Amino acid sequence: MNVRIKLFxxxxxxxxxxxxxxxxxxxxxxxxxxxxxxxxxxxxxLADLFGGSYGLSIIVITIIIRLLLMPMMLKQTKKQQEMKxxxxxxxxxxxVIQKKLKATKDPKEQQALQQEMxxxxxKYNVNPLxxxxxxxLIQMPILMGFYYAIRGSSEIASHSFLWFSLGQPDxxxxxxxxxxxYFQFRVSMANMPTEQQKxxxxxxxxxxxxxxxxxxxxxxxxxxxxxVGGTILIFQxxxxxxxxKKEVNKEAEK
Numbered sequence: 243m244n245v246r247i248k249l250f251x252x253x254x255x256x257x258x259x260x261x262x263x264x265x266x267x268x269x270x271x272x273x274x275x276x277x278x279x280x281x282x283x284x285x286x287x288l289a290d291l292f293g294g295s296y297g298l299s300i301i302v303i304t305i306i307i308r309l310l311l312m313p314m315m316l317k318q319t320k321k322q323q324e325m326k327x328x329x330x331x332x333x334x335x336x337x338v339i340q341k342k343l344k345a346t347k348d349p350k351e352q353q354a355l356q357q358e359m360x361x362x363x364x365k366y367n368v369n370p371l372x373x374x375x376x377x378x379l380i381q382m383p384i385l386m387g388f389y390y391a392i393r394g395s396s397e398i399a400s401h402s403f404l405w406f407s408l409g410q411p412d413x414x415x416x417x418x419x420x421x422x423x424y425f426q427f428r429v430s431m432a433n434m435p436t437e438q439q440k441x442x443x444x445x446x447x448x449x450x451x452x453x454x455x456x457x458x459x460x461x462x463x464x465x466x467x468x469x470v471g472g473t474i475l476i477f478q479x480x481x482x483x484x485x486x487k488k489e490v491n492k493e494a495e496k
Contacts, residue, residue: 277387282395289397297403300392300463301470307384308474315475319482322430328366335362385471392463399461408463416457419465422472423450429479 281303288299339359346352392398399409406412427449457465 273383273387273390277383278390278394281388281391285391285395286397294401295403296395296398296401296408296463297466300398300467303388304467304470305474307388308471308478311384312478315478316482316485319430319479320486323483323486325368328368332362332366332368389464389467392467393461395463398463403462403466406462408466409461411457411459412462412465413458415462415465415469416454419457419468419472420450420454422469422476423453426472426475426479429476 284303285296285299288302289296292298292302336359339355339362343352343355346355401408406415424447453465453468457468
């Protein structure tokens with residue numbers, strides 16, 4: 243995904259969170275009625291099944307959500323792997339054109355070189371505008387609904403799980419959440435084209451830093467949710483790499 247597109251979705255997520263926070267007291271809103279309230283009810287029902295353990299309830303629902311989203315995430319990872327192989331194949335040809343573009347100041351020659359570059363993209367059947375943003379758009383409201391169901395529950399805040407209180411910030415769990423999302427980024431980087439990896443290095447630090455900053459003051463139930471979700475994402479990415487590696491390489495050899 244292009245860095246600007248990634249920044250757009252991070253900004254969009256922040257605005258989405260802010261809007262939902264501002265309307266958290268409104269029980270009649272669409273987001274509250276169809277996402278937050280059902281998730282809150284599910285958390286309480288599962289907690290009852292687990293003997294009042296809200297921590298186990300959060301873990302199980304997080305796993306269920308990630309499993310439901312898994313087919314879409316696996317498909318996205320496969321596309322990233324295919325793109326990586328094609329971009330690596332294109333790289334020598336693109337570098338020649340890029341050097342010529344840097345060397346020339348003639349607008350007509352620049353335009354001709356750009357057309358030549360688009361021809362290479364077409365040759366390898368690569369669409370540089372295909373960023374795979376749909377999975378992010380689909381999962382964002384689902385994950386945000388669960389996020390606010392956890393955050394808005396007074397019952398969760400009054401319970402403990404393992405060594406921590408779900409309603410109080412926990413330094414260790416905050417650190418775990420940040421570390422997990424850093425490793426999740428490192429694992430996902432392997433599926434990106436080489437040039438994209440260079441662009442995304444600094445961006446990779448943004449997600450764990452934001453999670454750590456929020457978790458410092460947030461109830462421990464939230465970093466618990468992030469830790470479990472991030473761990474599942476790591477295993478999903480590794481699974482997709484194992485499942486599709488041979489298939490992608492065969493396609494590249496054709």
